[in-house]
Each structure stands twice: as C-alpha cells, then as structure tokens.
Amino acid sequence: MASPFPGLLPSLPFSPSSPPPSIFPGKPLPRLRAAVSAALQWNRKPQLAGETPRVVVVTSGKGGVGKTTTTANVGLSLARFGFSVVAVDADAGLRNLDLLLGLENRVNYTAVEVLNGDCRLDQALIRDRRCPSLELLCISKPRSKLPLGFGAKALTWVVDALRSRPSGAPHFVLIDCPAGIDAGFITAIAPANEALLVTTPDITALRDADRVTGLLECDGIRDIKMVVNRVRTDLIRGEDMMSVIDVQEMLGLALLGVIPEDSEVIKSTNRGYPLVLNKPPTVAGLAFEQAAWRLVEQDTMTAVMVEEEPKKKGFFSFFGG
Numbered sequence: 001m002a003s004p005f006p007g008l009l010p011s012l013p014f015s016p017s018s019p020p021p022s023i024f025p026g027k028p029l030p031r032l033r034a035a036v037s038a039a040l041q042w043n044r045k046p047q048l049a050g051e052t053p054r055v056v057v058v059t060s061g062k063g064g065v066g067k068t069t070t071t072a073n074v075g076l077s078l079a080r081f082g083f084s085v086v087a088v089d090a091d092a093g094l095r096n097l098d099l100l101l102g103l104e105n106r107v108n109y110t111a112v113e114v115l116n117g118d119c120r121l122d123q124a125l126i127r128d129r130r131c132p133s134l135e136l137l138c139i140s141k142p143r144s145k146l147p148l149g150f151g152a153k154a155l156t157w158v159v160d161a162l163r164s165r166p167s168g169a170p171h172f173v174l175i176d177c178p179a180g181i182d183a184g185f186i187t188a189i190a191p192a193n194e195a196l197l198v199t200t201p202d203i204t205a206l207r208d209a210d211r212v213t214g215l216l217e218c219d220g221i222r223d224i225k226m227v228v229n230r231v232r233t234d235l236i237r238g239e240d241m242m243s244v245i246d247v248q249e250m251l252g253l254a255l256l257g258v259i260p261e262d263s264e265v266i267k268s269t270n271r272g273y274p275l276v277l278n279k280p281p282t283v284a285g286l287a288f289e290q291a292a293w294r295l296v297e298q299d300t301m302t303a304v305m306v307e308e309e310p311k312k313k314g315f316f317s318f319f320g321g
C-alpha cells in the first residue's frame with residue numbers, strides 16, 4: 001500500500017518482525033495505521049541511559065518555535081513509556097505549559113510558595129490524571145513577574161529538592177525555558193545537565209539557536225540535541241524552506257527529532273490535550289514520541305535526503321534512521 005504521507009512516515013525506533021496488536025479491538029487496521037500505532041504497543045520499553053534524574057532544559061532563544069509544545073509532548077511520552085517525569089514551567093511571565101497539559105485549574109501553589117515556606121513541595125506538584133507518572137511544577141502565577149529572589153540558585157534548590165524526595169527522584173526533570181537569553185533563561189538552564197534545543201527551519205530561529213548553543217556550552221552544558229519543528233516537505237521540495245540537513249549543517253548539533261507542521265498541534269493546544277495522547281496517532285504526535293524515545297536512549301537520528309521516485313529528483317525526507 002502506498003503511504004499517504006510520502007516521505008513523512010517516521011521510521012519506528014525498532015523493527016517489528018510481526019504486525020503489532022490493534023489498539024482498536026474488533027476493527028482491522030490498515031497496514032499504515034498499524035505501523036504508526038506501534039510505538040506504544042510494542043512489548044519493549046526504551047532503555048534508560050545516563051544518570052537519573054536527567055535534568056533537561058527545553059530552550060530555543062526565539063519565542064514561538066515550539067518549546068512548550070515539545071515539553072508537553074515529550075514529557076507525556078516519557079511518562080507513557082513508564083518513566084517518572086516532572087515538567088517544570090520556568091516561563092514565569094508567559095506561563096502556558098499548564099494550559100497545554102490541560103492542568104490550569106489545578107495549579108494552586110507554585111515553586112515560589114514552596115520557597116517562601118507557604119506550602120510543601122508535593123502540594124505544588126500537580127499529577128496528570130491521564131498519565132500519573134507526569135507531574136507539573138509551575139514557578140509562579142500567570143502574568144506575575146519572577147520575584148527578584150527567584151534565580152538560578154532557587155531553581156537549582158527546587159531541582160535538588162525533587163532529587164531528594166522521600167518517594168524517590170524522578171527519572172526526568174524537563175524545564176520549559178522562556179524565550180530570550182536574559183535572567184529567565186539563565187535561571188532555567190542553571191540546574192540542567194543536558195539541553196533540548198528547539199528550532200524551526202528559518203534564519204531568525206537559527207541565529208538565535210546558534211547564540212543559545214554558545215551560551216549553553218559556556219554554562220558547561222555539552223549534551224545539546226536539537227528538535228527541528230514545523231517542517232514542511234512541500235516547502236522544502238520547492239526550495240522555499242531549509243531542509244533539516246541544512247539546519248544540521250548550520251548548527252552542527254545532534255538531531256533528536258523532526259516534527260512536521262501539523263494543524264493537529266494547534267487543535268491539541270487549544271483543547272489542553274497533548275498530541276501524543278491522540279488516537280489514532282498523528283504524524284506529529286509520533287514524531288514527538290520518537291524524539292522522546294531517542295532522548296531516553298541518548299540516541300540521535302540522521303536527516304536523510306531520499307528520492308521518493310526515481311524520476312522525481314530532489315524530494316526531501318527529513319526522517320532518518
């Protein structure tokens with residue numbers, strides 16, 4: 001059967017030798033859907049590499065490139081793989097990770113109140129009922145400015161407190177970083193030992209991403225992997241958008257994932273229902289899930305350029321092996 005998403009279908013992180021079980025009992029699945037629904041069906045959990053907790057900052061420099069979307073979807077995917085995750089919304093002024101996760105009505109306390117001694121840490125951690133191994137921690141109330149006292153030291157203290165929780169340290173702490181490279185950025189990167197740099201394939205985002213890479217390296221964060229978001233193969237084919245290979249050549253970073261432009265992302269943002277929970281899965285949702293899989297295993301992918309058909313030269317596929 002010809003793929004309805006030529007060049008877009010991601011390669012699965014494993015090679016199933018037999019068809020995966022159906023997630024829709026009683027309904028036979030078309031082969032493509034069976035393949036794309038396989039990631040969470042396969043009887044294997046990704047192998048966790050590195051020391052835990054893995055403290056990962058999701059950053060970009062430029063705003064609006066998909067940091068919060070990535071934090072929500074990668075965070076939920078990790079939790080669905082069976083890892084414990086604390087997603088920290090460090091974008092104090094423009095807090096919206098709670099909205100994307102659909103948890104906005106449950107945020108009563110934030111890290112600022114924990115630091116002031118007004119509540120306990122576990123009271124500020126909001127457990128996602130759909131996926132209980134994901135917890136959200138907001139730094140401050142929406143529209144409030146980060147208090148002057150809340151800087152790099154304070155966030156590092158919060159992450160250390162998560163590390164020494166009586167219930168055990170989480171496997172992952174994902175920090176959703178604000179845009180820019182000022183105080184909020186410095187605070188967000190302070191406790192991290194690895195970074196996930198989100199960029200879109202446009203020149204302004206790339207310049208910011210390059211600057212941020214330099215700053216992360218100066219801060220001692222050497223493990224930096226990038227996610228290229230909002231990629232459109234039709235534009236790449238018409239040479240109106242940079243290919244992922246170009247992006248990789250410009251930034252020189254390891255590639256963790258490539259996420260296509262997908263209107264489902266906007267719908268899921270507005271519903272507070274992250275894409276990776278969608279059934280049947282969407283292409284962007286699967287791409288986020290695969291990025292999460294690679295993050296767990298400290299794996300990377302290679303952007304490849306493939307010719308879809310022998311006569312059609314120059315067709316770019318951004319999913320690699």
Ligand code: ADP
Pocket residue numbers: 060062063064065066067068069070179229230231259260261262263265266269284
């Ligand atoms: P940031 O946190 O970097 O400011 P967001 O995650 O809030 O960015 O995303 C900004 C906007 O872009 C949101 O409206 C989101 O729905 C949209 N968006 C993000 N990724 C995609 C995508 N792959 N396809 C379509 N829209 C996207």
Ligand code: MG
Pocket residue numbers: 067068069091096
């Ligand atoms: Mg954001």
